[in-house]
Amino acid sequence: MWCVVPAAGRGLRVGGDRPKQYLPIAGRLLIEHTLDRLARHPGIAGLMVVLSPGDELWPGLSSLRGKPVQTTAGGAERCDSVLAGLRALSPGVGEAEHVLVHDAARPCVRLDDISRLIELAGAGEGGLLGAPLRDTLKRADEVGRSALTEPRDRRWRAFTPQMFRRGALSEALREASRRGVTVSDEAMAMELAGHAPLLVEGAEDNIKVTTAADFALAEFLLGRTAPADEE
Ligand SMILES: Nc1ccn([C@@H]2O[C@H](COP(=O)(O)OP(=O)(O)OP(=O)(O)O)[C@@H](O)[C@H]2O)c(=O)n1
Numbered sequence: 001m002w003c004v005v006p007a008a009g010r011g012l013r014v015g016g017d018r019p020k021q022y023l024p025i026a027g028r029l030l031i032e033h034t035l036d037r038l039a040r041h042p043g044i045a046g047l048m049v050v051l052s053p054g055d056e057l058w059p060g061l062s063s064l065r066g067k068p069v070q071t072t073a074g075g076a077e078r079c080d081s082v083l084a085g086l087r088a089l090s091p092g093v094g095e096a097e098h099v100l101v102h103d104a105a106r107p108c109v110r111l112d113d114i115s116r117l118i119e120l121a122g123a124g125e126g127g128l129l130g131a132p133l134r135d136t137l138k139r140a141d142e143v144g145r146s147a148l149t150e151p152r153d154r155r156w157r158a159f160t161p162q163m164f165r166r167g168a169l170s171e172a173l174r175e176a177s178r179r180g181v182t183v184s185d186e187a188m189a190m191e192l193a194g195h196a197p198l199l200v201e202g203a204e205d206n207i208k209v210t211t212a213a214d215f216a217l218a219e220f221l222l223g224r225t226a227p228a229d230e231e
């Protein structure tokens with residue numbers, strides 16, 4: 001199974017001097033941690049990394065742990081980049097084949113969580129890693145005060161990887177674009193297309209490095225010896 005890795009963002013919320021995927025964490029680039037983690041999974045056959053057009057920082061990887069690493073140019077939004085990645089996959093990756101999509105900004109994903117996603121969501125319409133909300137959820141008013149406590153039951157945080165069949169996901173992303181909807185993840189596009197992606201609970205340390213503060217946590221998590229239950 002191939003994995004599309006959206007890595008064409010600008011990392012504005014980090015505010016660094018370069019896109020966050022090219023900032024160092026624990027002695028390596030953020031993107032290198034993520035790609036190496038993905039390449040270690042036995043179920044992943046290759047990586048399609050989606051880069052910003054004109055990206056001059058990409059280290060030029062063509063293989064990792066014996067698996068092919070290909071690249072293509074992304075678009076203005078993450079969903080545009082994911083669609084570009086799906087389009088760039090070889091015709092040898094059939095329309096009915098499942099494809100994983102995983103953020104370059106999520107370097108701590110656990111291999112056993114990827115395995116569980118593939119096992120549980122592979123038989124159906126696809127699915128995604130996530131975790132049930134464990135904190136009370138507040139809706140803020142215009143001046144940052146708690147205006148409302150939102151219901152928490154059956155609310156989940158969505159992570160990546162998300163896994164869907166190449167053709168169905170491509171069509172769902174195209175349809176969302178035609179309807180002028182900028183989807184924030186693949187599952188949203190699939191929901192709009194009438195599918196019901198399976199939610200597969202994964203470890204909450206599968207953080208998305210989004211702000212400067214996340215780098216310290218990611219560095220700690222990456223510095224751990226692999227959890228005993230991880231492949
Ligand atoms: N047009 C875009 C925007 C985002 N991404 C990727 O999607 C993932 C999740 O996006 P996010 O965390 O929002 O990254 P950025 O868009 O870079 O962050 P910011 O919004 O702070 O600029 C990242 O790996 C990012 O590189 C992408 O491939 N193409």
Ligand SMILES: C[C@](O)(CO)[C@H](O)COP(=O)(O)O
Binds near residue numbers: 103160
């Ligand atoms: C895809 C995602 O990581 C799921 O939580 C998230 O939607 C990405 O959001 P971003 O604003 O593009 O980082």
